[in-house]
Every structure is written in structure tokens, then in C-alpha cells.
Amino acid sequence: MLTGLNIAVIGGDARQLEVIRKLAELDAKIWMAGFDQLDHGFAGAAKAKMNEIDFTAIHAIILPVPGSAMNGTIDTVFSNEEISLDRKWLDRTPEDTVIYSGISNAYLDGILKEAKRKHVQLLERDDVAIYNSIPTVEGTIMMVIQNTDFTIHGSSVSVLGLGRVGMSVARAFAGLGAKVKVGARKSSDLARIEEMGLTPFRLLDLANTAADTDICINTIPHLVLTAEVLAEFPSHAIVIDLASKPGGTDFKFAEKRGIKAMLAPGLPGIVAPKTAGQILANVLTQLLSEQLKERKGSAQ
Amino acid sequence: MLTGLNIAVIGGDARQLEVIRKLAELDAKIWMAGFDQLDHGFAGAAKAKMNEIDFTAIHAIILPVPGSAMNGTIDTVFSNEEISLDRKWLDRTPEDTVIYSGISNAYLDGILKEAKRKHVQLLERDDVAIYNSIPTVEGTIMMVIQNTDFTIHGSSVSVLGLGRVGMSVARAFAGLGAKVKVGARKSSDLARIEEMGLTPFRLLDLANTAADTDICINTIPHLVLTAEVLAEFPSHAIVIDLASKPGGTDFKFAEKRGIKAMLAPGLPGIVAPKTAGQILANVLTQLLSEQLKERKGSAQ
Amino acid sequence: MLTGLNIAVIGGDARQLEVIRKLAELDAKIWMAGFDQLDHGFAGAAKAKMNEIDFTAIHAIILPVPGSAMNGTIDTVFSNEEISLDRKWLDRTPEDTVIYSGISNAYLDGILKEAKRKHVQLLERDDVAIYNSIPTVEGTIMMVIQNTDFTIHGSSVSVLGLGRVGMSVARAFAGLGAKVKVGARKSSDLARIEEMGLTPFRLLDLANTAADTDICINTIPHLVLTAEVLAEFPSHAIVIDLASKPGGTDFKFAEKRGIKAMLAPGLPGIVAPKTAGQILANVLTQLLSEQLKERKGSAQ
Amino acid sequence: MLTGLNIAVIGGDARQLEVIRKLAELDAKIWMAGFDQLDHGFAGAAKAKMNEIDFTAIHAIILPVPGSAMNGTIDTVFSNEEISLDRKWLDRTPEDTVIYSGISNAYLDGILKEAKRKHVQLLERDDVAIYNSIPTVEGTIMMVIQNTDFTIHGSSVSVLGLGRVGMSVARAFAGLGAKVKVGARKSSDLARIEEMGLTPFRLLDLANTAADTDICINTIPHLVLTAEVLAEFPSHAIVIDLASKPGGTDFKFAEKRGIKAMLAPGLPGIVAPKTAGQILANVLTQLLSEQLKERKGSAQ
Numbered sequence A, B, C, D: 001m002l003t004g005l006n007i008a009v010i011g012g013d014a015r016q017l018e019v020i021r022k023l024a025e026l027d028a029k030i031w032m033a034g035f036d037q038l039d040h041g042f043a044g045a046a047k048a049k050m051n052e053i054d055f056t057a058i059h060a061i062i063l064p065v066p067g068s069a070m071n072g073t074i075d076t077v078f079s080n081e082e083i084s085l086d087r088k089w090l091d092r093t094p095e096d097t098v099i100y101s102g103i104s105n106a107y108l109d110g111i112l113k114e115a116k117r118k119h120v121q122l123l124e125r126d127d128v129a130i131y132n133s134i135p136t137v138e139g140t141i142m143m144v145i146q147n148t149d150f151t152i153h154g155s156s157v158s159v160l161g162l163g164r165v166g167m168s169v170a171r172a173f174a175g176l177g178a179k180v181k182v183g184a185r186k187s188s189d190l191a192r193i194e195e196m197g198l199t200p201f202r203l204l205d206l207a208n209t210a211a212d213t214d215i216c217i218n219t220i221p222h223l224v225l226t227a228e229v230l231a232e233f234p235s236h237a238i239v240i241d242l243a244s245k246p247g248g249t250d251f252k253f254a255e256k257r258g259i260k261a262m263l264a265p266g267l268p269g270i271v272a273p274k275t276a277g278q279i280l281a282n283v284l285t286q287l288l289s290e291q292l293k294e295r296k297g298s299a300q
């Protein structure tokens, strides 16, 4: 239970609803800013304007996944009101208040550093990245099916990277009957790829393996799908680039060459906002429980 | 090789292009009616109007998958011209000419019976039905992802029927990490479901298992998802009904109850026309080779 | 519940213990002949000599899986006593008594025909054959590991037949990371093999595919691994022949050629007698329930 | 190619034969000490006694997987001769000679430190550990099948640890149809377990999950299967402890409690010496190529 915790949820999108639902169930006291047009409510969670929230009593602030825009504005799907996160709110909070968001940016880093408040970026956590890889994979599958006239089953799929997302992508496409090869640079990754029953190749050999590729899924946040590599792809090949902006693909060249290449950011929130929200809710529950325990510990 | 065979392809849709490509490669001589607006051509395949084709020399007529409309009209995606299949064309063909289509209807059955020509319905073949189950499965997956806000992974999926489509559906959803249960009536199907590592249940117990269902995929062409069963589903459940029209779902009740239920016919041609065409092309190649062998045999 | 049924279990081996346990739990009244040296007992089941059993009140006789020897002798693992199944016992039973065994033979067929008693061969049932394929597969895996100096993972495995056992074998070896190809003669089997993500080949082409085989598992009860085929195998290849005696392998030639080939009958009873017994117990429960229902029906 | 490299292989067991075969194929010049009773030879590899080898020209020494005994003795399967690795041999080698073994011990560490020669422990490499997990898994499967009377399919399997071996074990048992749960302490491991479609649990909760365990495979080299935990296992449960000696099981208590628990060291060399040898051969090839490249580089 989270009884005794006061939390401000500023937002946000559908994922935060799952967070609110779960934290409210666990008896946290919640103020929701930026949700005024939301139809249904949650017992224990009150809609509020920013200036109605007593930040001096707030133990945790939960921002939307992207944090804020570079000018501090917070994207609110359930409100027409503009919310801006500025230092004045932070300064009012107790010193040990923790601010949670998915990722960060220079603005957020800046004011949080100035305000000396602890900041947790949930998407940087290994566990969250792995759980999130699941909806990411399903979004990728959907995009591939929508954008090809052949089946994944029986296709040659090339996955780049065996990180947290890459392993999940590779497994899922193999589970659908694709012939999956995975490119990596670490010898231990090559070993794991083989153990998984897939075909490993060295990223250095990417250009050599490209000719036999129907579908390429990139998870490496570096330019790996260069013009040299793309030139070897068959013209019917499709590239789904999952890496964070600007991706790892020379999109200009791909277009010139007539290869469908798509940057596909933020899939979890798009294809499975409920699951994506539950992932955050579960981790937040755990982190807030620990925060609560520490508070109680230090209070004694 | 299919050298020596004269084939009329009357059409049609994108799937037939794969058929034409393959048969032309194998040196059959092909007349294509209803493709006048098709940009590219195939060596060995000539565009023609129906009355330009010398049907007295035709060994095989390949119709689109649906055959014809009930008035004999043939759906042509690549032409504005109206084509109607009537007896006069059939009567001109040699007696051993074979007519191929995907499925049939009363009109087609009628004129083919009258004309005493052999008719092969490709989609009725076990092998074609199994190959086709692959794009059907991928279409189903796409629809589920598009129509839910949670992931397939971790969901409770209920598949109805372990026939040619059901087995493929069950395997694919399990491969994506869903908890799959499959309902069947034959004890041998229940055994196979268990061997596959899935959870079997008797169709008679469908109503009892419904409460724990996030996604239900029906493959049984009989009313199995009755009001009684649907009433037990949770409200967030989604039904994809793959069975041939009118499906196996009480759609009216589903709507009243607020459960998303969708009839999803013809998925292979929609999500993977190229693969679907290749499936037909492969089987046709085999059947036409046998036809050619028989001709040569009887000619001696 | 099986309350009211009187059952004679004549035996037998470890598998029958599971049967006795389950039927006793369901309140059937059981006489066990041939179990005198068994340590533990089961509530509701009494050890008895054949002539102590009142066969006039027996509704079902459960024989060991092999039935009897050709002279009527019954194999008893838990007794030194010799038991012989002869007509006199059968004649004493009520006319609607049912005799259950795994398989049959000429002797058993003979006396049961003469006595006009219904005979159910459990192993002939599709469901039992499929459930039994599971321990069969595990026995096969054990034998392969024991008899090779290389791993199954990464090996080329050739499975012959996609019947009840073949499908299970193919799936399990693929699950262990082998490159599995499956040979079949039906086009629908070839389609299913491909859908399963495995490599299909026509049995007619067996000799051509043999060179690339490390492990061959045969499930076809006909001579398919002929000298011609075996001659193409590499010398390190191993053959596990699961087909019923005499198997489908030219064992003489295999030996001459230096290829390890093993006939492996009766694996379920050897590697997993408990599971094998439970499979029989489950099916018997169902059949005896139906028998009981019918009795009650006809009694009214 | 390894042309120009002089290698002493001192040994050893069947795994080293694969190493010799591969290196000889790549044109390395090889002296084999301790293989005098080996029947067949390898082109480019000469049997030799230790004092026949010109160690001043040797670039690499390949020891058996265990290195040496604590007194320096080297285990030789293919020889009756006693071989002892002492400093005098090492001192004669060029300074940049590299010594390769699977693992090490105090003796080996000692003389190599004194002699200032580079030592590579192959089994410590992540890639080798992962490749080796494959034969380890198959050995585990064999032991489980041999030591149970029920099938792996359908059993509750508990895997402890999601390290290099644990992940492979978990995947393989799931592939055989077991209900696999995996215990780990890192939240990212718990996330990966779930992504793999398996059931995660915290190692702290091990005692609570023990009751539902038919088969437990331990990969954690710490006492995790304590008396407290073992006391919760059902009596038919079996423990295969893969962790390096002394394993992670309270074997005394297990015996008292009547639970079959087995320490199973060195499975790769036992169940698949050829594969295990090839794993070493592949990595050695790569390492020796790099060594050769460096030599050439520094020689210029």
C-alpha cells in the first residue's frame, strides 16, 4: 500500500491513466493536473489546476513519458489548458520529493538540477526498457504487415542489435515463422543469437548479408543502414527503424533508391497505451513503495 | 516446364499476377483478359479481349479466387471493361479443358455442369487451405493489434477450432507470448492442443471459459459465439471471426453488449496478395504439370 | 465418479498402477490380479487371485498395454504367479462387460470374438496416440543425446512421417534448436510442415535429402530407410526408428554401412511410466464413465 | 589461415581432437603431446614427447579444459605417459607465447605468473560460456529424462538464475512443453523472463514457489537450495544442480528428505565432446588469428 504518499500527476496521455488507477487503488493521494476533460474519475484521485495543488506536501511528481517540451510545456491530451513546468512548483516541494518521467531533455535536466530535486527517468531502467520492448515489437509487426504484400512467415528478416529491444524483436519474428538473422558486434551476442536458434552475423558484414533481406528492423541508435548497405537491399525490402531519433538509417538514400524505410518512434504508447501504462504503473508502485519505506525509516 | 499449354487467365486481382508470372516463366502460353490497364507485361503472356482468345485451343482457364458473381460477371481490378463468363466461351474449349477458381457459387457450378467441364476449386484443397492460413493469421494479428490498447503478449487468447486455420492461429499467438487456449470437440484435437503446449477445452464448456478471455478468434463456420457465451466475456474482449460468412458470432448481441466483434473475410488477399498469389501459383503449377502429363500420356 | 463399477485389473506394469490409483479415487471397486508383490495398496482396490474374483459381477477388465502373449499368458511385473487369460473367465462375465488393453494380437482377438465381448484397444485411439507421442518424443531425445557426440541444437534432423508421432517429434527437435526437415507424401502434410516453420520434402526425394542428415527419426511403419537411402547418409548419422516392429529401416544394411540405427519400441512405458499410466487412466476414466452412463440408461 | 603459427597441444581429451583438426586444417604447425595412443593422425600435426618439442619456437600452448591438476599433472586420455606442466617448459617459450586452457587453478596461476606468460581461460569468456550452455542443456535434459518417471512436457520446472546457462536451460525446457518459471534477483532479469513467455519469480520468494516444482535446475553458484527451500519441494521433485562445485544445494538435507538431487559438472565434455571441442576450436581460431595478426603487425 502507498497510504500516506501525496502524488501530483501532471499530464498527460492514456498511459498515465493506468498509473493513476493503480496508485489510487494502493491508497496514494493523487492530484491530477491536465485531466479536466477526462470523463471518468478514480476514487482517491482529484482533478486540480496546478495552482490548486499544495506542492509543499507533495512527495512525488509524475510527468508524462516525454517529460516536457524544451520550453517546459507539458503535453496534455485530456485538457485544453496549457501547463508549463517551471521551477516555482519544484521549489515549493519538500527537498526529498522525487520527479518521475519517461525520458528527459536539456530543459528538464536544467530546472531539476537547479531545484536540486531527484529525477528518475523510467525508460532508462533496464526492466522498463525490456517490458516496453513487448509493445514495441507488436507495433513493429503491425507496421510490417501493413506495409508489405508478402507474409512475415517465410521472409528473410534482418534484426540489427541484440539489446533490450533487439532480442525481443528477433524472438517474435522467429515465432511468426520468419528466417531471422541478427547482426551484432559483441561475440557474446553472436553466441546468444545462435543459441536462440537464429542466424548471427557480424555488423561489419552487414552489407554482405543485405541482399537476402525482405524486412530489416533496426534497433541501433547509430547510422548503420548507410547508403552502402541500403544499396545492397532488394528493392522490395522494407526497413522499420526503431532507434531513437534520428534513427540509424540514411532515409534520404533509401527514398532515392525506392526502399520503404520508416522511423517508428513511440510505438508502445501508440499500439498498446494500456499495457504501456501498466508497465510504468508497476515500476512506479515499486519505486514509490521504496520511497515510502525510506521516508518512514528516516522519520524514525 | 509447362511448354505447350495454352492458358486463359481471366481476371482479376493482384494474386493472379503472381500466377501469370510463374506460369509464363515455365513457358506456358498465356492470354490475359481483363488486365488491359496493367502497366507492366510478362514475356509469354499477351493481353487480350475475351473474343480475341481462341478458346478452341485453350487447355486451362484460370478465374479469380471468387470465381464470378452470381450473374457471371467477373471482377476486374485492372480493367474498366466488363467481363462476363458465359457458356459460349466454355463450349468452344476442348472437352478436357479444366477451369480453375478459388471457390465456386451456384452460377459457376451451373454453367460448368452444363458445359461438362472439369472444375477445380483451389481453396477447397487441404494444402491450399493450410498455406492460406498463414496470411490469414497475419491479418488476424494486425487486426488485433489495431483494435486493442493492450498487447497480445500476456493476453488470454481463446481460439475456437483446431482445423487448418485454427492450428495456425493458435501457434502464432502462442509464439507472440499469449496464453492460448483452444476449444475443440474432438478428443484427438484436445490431445494435439495439449501436445502443442496450449490449454485445451471442450467447446461444450465455452461459456465457462469465456470470462477469462481478452481476445477470441473464431474459425468455426457455425454459430458458436452465441449470446450466452458473449454474455460471459469481459467488456474489453475483442472477437475476430474468421469463419466464412456469416461467421460464428451473434454480432447483434455483441454490439448490444458493447463487445467489439469483427467478421474478417478474405484476409490473405488483403494483407499479403503477393504471398496469396504465390500459393495459388505453386499449386496451379503442380496441377497443370499433371494435366500436361496426362495429355501427353493419352496422346500416345 | 465411477461408483457402482466393478473392475478387474489384470497385470501388469507400472502404468497400471496409475490406472488403479485414479479409478479407485473415483470410487470404482477394483480387484487387482497379479500385483501380490506390490508394496503399497490403494483404498478401494483389493489384491486377488484370478479365481477369487467374482467375474459374474465384473463390468470391465483392464489388461496390460500389450494385452497378452500369443499363448494367453499375461506379463506380471509385480508377481511371480503365472496368469493366463482364458475364455472361462470371459464367459463368466456379464454380456456387456468391456475388455480394455493397449493393443491386441491374434490370440486376444480370437477369444474375445468367441466370447462375444467388446474389446477396446486404447493405443489405437487418436487421442491416446497423440498423448503417448509426448513420452515417445522424450525417449527419442534421450536416445539421441546418449548416442551422439554432438548436440541436437544445430544438427540436421530428418523426421519421416507427419502422423501423430511425427508431428510431435518434429516440433520437439525444432524446439531444441535443430534444423528439422520432415518428409511426407501428402501435399497437406507438406503445407503443414511449412506452416510449422520446418522444411518439407517429399518422401520420394528422401534419398536426395539424406546426405545432409545428422539424425534421422522414422515414424513410418513401412520400409522407407532402404539401402539406397542409407547409402546416402553420412557415416556419423544416427537413425532412431520409432515405427512398430520391424520398423522402417534396413537394419542389416545400416550395420554393414556402419550407421548406428536403433529400433526403439515402447518408449512411453520405459521413460515415463507414470505419465504413460496417467494417459491411460484419463482415457479409461472417460470411457468407463460413458459405460456407466449407458448401463444406467439401459437399466431404466 | 594460421600459416606460420607453431602450437603445442598438451592433453587431453576428445575435445582437443576437434581443436587439432581445425587448427591443422588452417595450416598451423602442431605438436601433440600426450596423444601417443591416438589411432588416427592429422596432416600437419605431429605426435611428440614433451622434450621433443622445441618450445623456443612455440607461439601458443593449448592445455586441456581443466588446465592441470594442483600438482601440475595433465590429464591424458590418449596416453599412459605422465605429463607434468612445469616452469621449465614455459621459460623456454618466447615471451609473447600465450597459454590457453578452459579454466585455471592456483598451481597454473602461480607458474604462469612467475613465468610472466599470458594466460587465456576460454571458459571464462562470455561467448564460450553461452555456446557451452547448449551441450550443458542437452546433458541436463538427458539426466532429467533418465531420472524421472514422468515427462518434462507438462511438468513444473523451476530454473534458478538467468545467466548464460540459465537462459538456455529455461528456453529449452519451455520448448519441450514444460511450465517453466525462472528465479532471479535482478529486476531486468525478471522482465526478460516475462518477455520470454516464462513465469518470473524473485529468488527471495523461492521457498514459496517450491511446492509447485517437479524439476528444479540450479545454475547459481551459491547455496540457494537450502534446507528451508528443499523442505517445501514435493517428494517426487528432482534437482539437477549445474553450478560449479560444490553446487548450490544442501545435498545432505536433500538426501535426508528423500529428494533426488544431483550435482552434474562437466556436461558438455560428457554428452557432446565433439560439439564442445568445436566450440573451443572456433574461439581458438579467432584468438590465434588475432595473435598472428599482432605478431605480424609488431614484426613490421
Ligand SMILES: NC(=O)c1ccc[n+]([C@@H]2O[C@H](COP(=O)([O-])OP(=O)(O)OC[C@H]3O[C@@H](n4cnc5c(N)ncnc54)[C@H](OP(=O)(O)O)[C@@H]3O)[C@@H](O)[C@H]2O)c1
Binding pocket: A129, A132, A133, A136, A160, A161, A162, A163, A164, A165, A166, A184, A185, A186, A203, A219, A220, A221, A222, A241, A242, A243, A244, A264, A265, A266, A267, A268
Ligand atoms: N521505436 C520505439 O517505439 C522504441 C521503443 C523502445 C526503444 N526504442 C529505441 O530503440 C533503441 C534500442 O533500445 P534498446 O533498449 O534495445 O537499447 P540497448 O539495449 O542499449 O541496445 C542497443 C543495441 O545497439 C547496439 N549498438 C549501440 N551502438 C552501437 C554501435 N555504435 N555499433 C554497433 N552496435 C551498437 C548495442 O550493441 P552493444 O551492446 O554492442 O553496444 C545494442 O545491441 C534505442 O534507440 C531506443 O530509444 C524505440
Ligand SMILES: NC(=O)c1ccc[n+]([C@@H]2O[C@H](COP(=O)([O-])OP(=O)(O)OC[C@H]3O[C@@H](n4cnc5c(N)ncnc54)[C@H](OP(=O)(O)O)[C@@H]3O)[C@@H](O)[C@H]2O)c1
Binding pocket: B129, B132, B133, B136, B160, B161, B162, B163, B164, B165, B166, B184, B185, B186, B203, B219, B220, B221, B222, B241, B242, B243, B244, B264, B265, B266, B267, B268
Ligand atoms: N477470414 C479469412 O480470411 C479466412 C481465411 C481462410 C479460411 N477462412 C474460413 O475459416 C473457416 C475455417 O477454415 P479451415 O480451413 O480451418 O476449416 P476446417 O479445417 O474445416 O476447420 C474447421 C474447424 O471448425 C470445427 N467445426 C466445424 N463445424 C463445427 C461444429 N458444428 N461444431 C464445432 N466445431 C465445428 C471443425 O472441427 P471438427 O474437425 O470437429 O469438425 C474444425 O476445427 C472457414 O469458414 C473458412 O472459410 C477464412
Ligand SMILES: NC(=O)c1ccc[n+]([C@@H]2O[C@H](COP(=O)([O-])OP(=O)(O)OC[C@H]3O[C@@H](n4cnc5c(N)ncnc54)[C@H](OP(=O)(O)O)[C@@H]3O)[C@@H](O)[C@H]2O)c1
Binding pocket: C129, C132, C133, C136, C160, C161, C162, C163, C164, C165, C166, C184, C185, C186, C203, C219, C220, C221, C222, C241, C242, C243, C244, C264, C265, C266, C267, C268
Ligand atoms: N517407439 C515407440 O515407443 C512408439 C510410440 C508410439 C508409436 N509408435 C509407432 O510409431 C509409428 C507411427 O505412429 P503414429 O501414431 O504416428 O501413426 P500415424 O499417425 O498413423 O502416422 C504414420 C505416418 O506414416 C506415414 N505412412 C504410413 N504408411 C506410409 C507409406 N507406405 N508411405 C509413406 N508414408 C507412410 C503416414 O502418412 P500418410 O498420412 O500419408 O499415410 C503418417 O505420416 C507406428 O508404427 C506406431 O506403432 C512407436
Ligand SMILES: NC(=O)c1ccc[n+]([C@@H]2O[C@H](COP(=O)([O-])OP(=O)(O)OC[C@H]3O[C@@H](n4cnc5c(N)ncnc54)[C@H](OP(=O)(O)O)[C@@H]3O)[C@@H](O)[C@H]2O)c1
Binding pocket: D129, D132, D133, D136, D160, D161, D162, D163, D164, D165, D166, D184, D185, D186, D203, D219, D220, D221, D222, D241, D242, D243, D244, D264, D265, D266, D267, D268
Ligand atoms: N554443469 C555443467 O556442465 C556446467 C556447464 C557450464 C556452466 N556451469 C556452471 O554453471 C554456473 C552458471 O554458469 P553461467 O555461465 O550461467 O554463469 P553466469 O552467467 O554468471 O550466471 C550465474 C547466475 O547466478 C546468479 N547468481 C550468482 N550469484 C548469486 C547470488 N549470490 N544470489 C543470487 N543469484 C546469484 C546470477 O545472477 P546475477 O546476474 O544477479 O548475479 C546469474 O543469474 C557456473 O557455476 C558454471 O561454472 C556448469
